[in-house]
Amino acid sequence: MKIGYYVIVLISVSLWSQSNFEKAERLFLQKQFVQAKPLLEQELRVRPNDIKVTEYLGDIAGYQKEWDEAVFYYKKLKDKYPKTANYQFKFGGALGMKAKNSNKFKALGMIDDVKEAFETAARLDEKHIETRWALVMLYIELPGIIGGSESKAQKYANELMNLSKVDGYLAKGYIDVYFKRYEKAEINYKKAHQIGGSKVTFEKLYDLYLKKLKDKEKALQLKKEYLN
Numbered sequence: 001m002k003i004g005y006y007v008i009v010l011i012s013v014s015l016w017s018q019s020n021f022e023k024a025e026r027l028f029l030q031k032q033f034v035q036a037k038p039l040l041e042q043e044l045r046v047r048p049n050d051i052k053v054t055e056y057l058g059d060i061a062g063y064q065k066e067w068d069e070a071v072f073y074y075k076k077l078k079d080k081y082p083k084t085a086n087y088q089f090k091f092g093g094a095l096g097m098k099a100k101n102s103n104k105f106k107a108l109g110m111i112d113d114v115k116e117a118f119e120t121a122a123r124l125d126e127k128h129i130e131t132r133w134a135l136v137m138l139y140i141e142l143p144g145i146i147g148g149s150e151s152k153a154q155k156y157a158n159e160l161m162n163l164s165k166v167d168g169y170l171a172k173g174y175i176d177v178y179f180k181r182y183e184k185a186e187i188n189y190k191k192a193h194q195i196g197g198s199k200v201t202f203e204k205l206y207d208l209y210l211k212k213l214k215d216k217e218k219a220l221q222l223k224k225e226y227l228n
Contacts, residue, residue, distance in 0.1 A: 020039055021053065024036045024040045024053075028056050028059075040056050040057050040060070054076055055073070055074075057069075058072075058073030058077070058090060067097050068098065071091065074091035075091055077090075082120075085121040085131065086128075088120045089117070089128065089134065092113075092117030093134060096110075096134070122159075127163055129163055132160045133156075133160065133167070136175065154175065156171070166201065170189070173188035177208065177212065182212045186213065189205040206222055
């Protein structure tokens with residue numbers, strides 16, 4: 001009799017947990033993060049090793065710019081599954097944002113871990129576009145004295161070019177804008193827009209004309225063509 005009772009209890013708990021997770025996941029996918037978070041935290045107490053729950057909580061922390069929390073959850077995933085590129089990428093991204101919002105001395109202590117996570121993700125997944133974008137931006141924005149390097153940024157921009165021409169030209173344009181090579185940036189952004197024709201490619205080229213080259217005529221002509 002007792003065995004039957006315990007079986008019923010276990011089934012009830014399992015069904016409740018499944019229903020709770022489904023509700024939390026639905027809220028998460030609807031970007032209702034404030035409502036989803038407490039349900040996911042409750043789930044994690046019941047199932048502390050659940051991969052999806054941990055990742056969702058890390059993603060919510062990232063959306064809410066709670067970088068310490070995001071690093072905590074992504075580190076758990078990265079340490080447990082070191083050969084999963086996306087966990088390395090997410091950990092590197094969260095740690096990078098934490099460094100960016102810390103004082104310079106604290107940030108310096110995190111940079112090597114950020115680079116290691118991104119480069120590991122790039123090695124694990126040769127087609128991971130987001131990681132290569134992160135590496136382009138990292139190596140361009142870092143001062144040379146702590147590892148910044150245009151040649152390394154160009155290396156990952158070339159890898160992007162092999163994966164996606166649009167991303168490749170956008171990355172090269174991004175590097176050119178950073179170094180104020182606006183005419184070269186125009187060439188790269190125009191190529192990206194000719195291939196992609198998307199809102200992103202339009203905005204990059206439009207902003208370049210308007211804010212960097214100060215050419216309102218080209219900006220207006222581009223906008224007219226895009227809207228048509």
